Amino acid sequence: MSEIIAKVDETVSKYNLLSKGDSVTVGVSGGADSMFLLNYLISRKDEYELKIIVANVEHGIRGQESVDDTEFVRDYCAENDIEFHSISINAVEEAKNAGIGVEEYSRQRRYEFFESFSTDKIATAHNLSDNVETFLFRLARGTSLKGLASIPCVRGNIIRPLINVSSDEIRQYCGENSIPYRIDSTHLNDEYTRNKIRHNIVPKFEEINPCFESCVSRLIGMIDCENNYMLSMSKDYFDEYFDGERLNIKSLKNMHEAIAKRVIVILFEKYFLPYDDFHINEVYKLLHKIGKYQIKGDCFAISDNDTLRIAKLNKTADLSKMVVNKKTVSKEEFLTNSELLHKQFAFYCDCDKINGNVIVRYRQQGDEITLSKRNCTKSLKKLFNEYKIPIENRDKTFVICDDCGVIGVYNYCVDRRVEVDNDTKNLLLIEIS
Structure with a gap:
C-alpha cells in the first residue's frame, strides 16, 4: 500500500x-x-x-x-x-x-x-x-x-x-x-x-x-483542539444558565474573556443573528453594565438584572391613543369614600402643589426626580435601574409632569415636591389605560 x-x-x-x-x-x-x-x-x-x-x-x-x-x-x-x-x-x-x-x-x-x-x-x-x-x-x-x-x-x-x-x-x-x-x-x-x-x-x-x-497542518490541529475545548466549556455554561429566554451572566462576567465571548457567539447563533468581532465586543461590554446594544433593526441585546437576552424593542406607542383619567378629590373624601380608599391608584399627589398644567409623556433626556425617602435628586435613568424596570419597557413607562418638571413616574413614585403630607387638602388621582 x-x-x-x-x-x-x-x-x-x-x-x-x-x-x-x-x-x-x-x-x-x-x-x-x-x-x-x-x-x-x-x-x-x-x-x-x-x-x-x-x-x-x-x-x-x-x-x-x-x-x-x-x-x-x-x-x-x-x-x-x-x-x-x-x-x-x-x-x-x-x-x-x-x-x-x-x-x-x-x-x-x-x-x-x-x-x-x-x-x-x-x-x-x-x-x-x-x-x-x-x-x-x-x-x-x-x-x-x-x-x-x-x-x-x-x-x-x-x-x-x-x-x-x-x-x-x-x-x-x-x-x-x-x-x-x-x-x-x-x-x-x-x-x-x-x-x-x-x-x-x-x-x-x-x-x-x-x-x-506539514508544520501549518500541525498548527491548525492544535488550534482546532484548543478551540474545541473552549467551545465545549462555553456550550456547557450556556446550556446550564440559559433558560430559553435569558442568559444568567452573574458568573459569566467573572469568567475569562475568551470563554465569555464564545458564550455570546452561541447566543447570537441561537437566534440566527449575523455577527462579527465588533458585535461581540459591544455585547461583551454589556456583561459589566445595564444597557442595550442594537444588533440590527429593532433587534437588541439587553443586559439588566444580571441577565443578557435578545429582544425586539418596538417603537413607543402613540400617546394620543392613551386614555388618561384625572380626578381631583379632597383629602377627606379620599379617606371617607370606601371605593376610592380601597382602589389601588397607580399615581396620586397633592393637587395644590402642582404648577400649571399636568401632562403625561415618556421620559426625555435630562429628566430628574427627587424622592423624599432618599433625600436626593437623581436621573430617571438611574431610578429605572434601581427599580429594575426592564429596558424594553423604559421608553414606554409614563412620566407625569407639570410646568416645573417631573412630578412622578406612573406606577412607581412621586416627586417630593408634590407628595401627599399632613397638610394636604386635595389630591389628584390619575389612571391611564
Whole structure:
C-alpha cells in the first residue's frame, strides 16, 4: 500500500468518515484532487458497501473547456459503473445578481446541488494544501481562532478524506497509477487570491522551511483542539444558565474573556443573528453594565438584572391613543369614600402643589426626580435601574409632569415636591389605560 493511501485510510478511520452501507455524494470537477478522491472511494466501495453518486457542477466560466471537463467525468463514471449527475450554471452572471462574489456563489451552488441527493455523506476533495491556503488567506484578511482552524475534516455529513495529503502527493500518485485528470486553466491565473497564495506566497515559506505545509497542518490541529475545548466549556455554561429566554451572566462576567465571548457567539447563533468581532465586543461590554446594544433593526441585546437576552424593542406607542383619567378629590373624601380608599391608584399627589398644567409623556433626556425617602435628586435613568424596570419597557413607562418638571413616574413614585403630607387638602388621582 502506498504512503498516500495509508494516510487517507488513517484519516477515514480516525474520524470515522465512512460507515458500512453509506451512500456518498462525491463532488468531482475532473481535477487531480477530485479524481483521486473518486478513485479512492471506488477502491473502498466493496469494503464499506458504499453507494457512490458523482455530482458535477459546470460553472460556465471557461467555455468549452469547462463543458469538456464535465464530459470527461461523465465518461469516467460510465466506465466505472458510477451514478453521475451534473448541472450547468452561469456563475458570473448569477453571482452578480445575488450580490456576492463568484467564488462564494459557486461554493453555495455546489453544496446545494450536493445536498439535493440526500445521501448519508458528502465527500469533497479538500486537501492539506487547500487547508494551508485557507489558513494564510484568513490570516491575511483577519479572523478568529475558529477561522484559523480552517477547513474541518468533518462537518455534519460533509467529509474530507484528503485533508492530510498535499496536492503534490495527489498529482504524483495520479501520475504513477494512471488516474486521468483535467487541468483547470483558471488555477494558473493569479488574479484569483487563492492562486496568488498558491503560486507566490507558499513557495516563499517553503524556501525557509521545505516542510511548511506539514508544520501549518500541525498548527491548525492544535488550534482546532484548543478551540474545541473552549467551545465545549462555553456550550456547557450556556446550556446550564440559559433558560430559553435569558442568559444568567452573574458568573459569566467573572469568567475569562475568551470563554465569555464564545458564550455570546452561541447566543447570537441561537437566534440566527449575523455577527462579527465588533458585535461581540459591544455585547461583551454589556456583561459589566445595564444597557442595550442594537444588533440590527429593532433587534437588541439587553443586559439588566444580571441577565443578557435578545429582544425586539418596538417603537413607543402613540400617546394620543392613551386614555388618561384625572380626578381631583379632597383629602377627606379620599379617606371617607370606601371605593376610592380601597382602589389601588397607580399615581396620586397633592393637587395644590402642582404648577400649571399636568401632562403625561415618556421620559426625555435630562429628566430628574427627587424622592423624599432618599433625600436626593437623581436621573430617571438611574431610578429605572434601581427599580429594575426592564429596558424594553423604559421608553414606554409614563412620566407625569407639570410646568416645573417631573412630578412622578406612573406606577412607581412621586416627586417630593408634590407628595401627599399632613397638610394636604386635595389630591389628584390619575389612571391611564
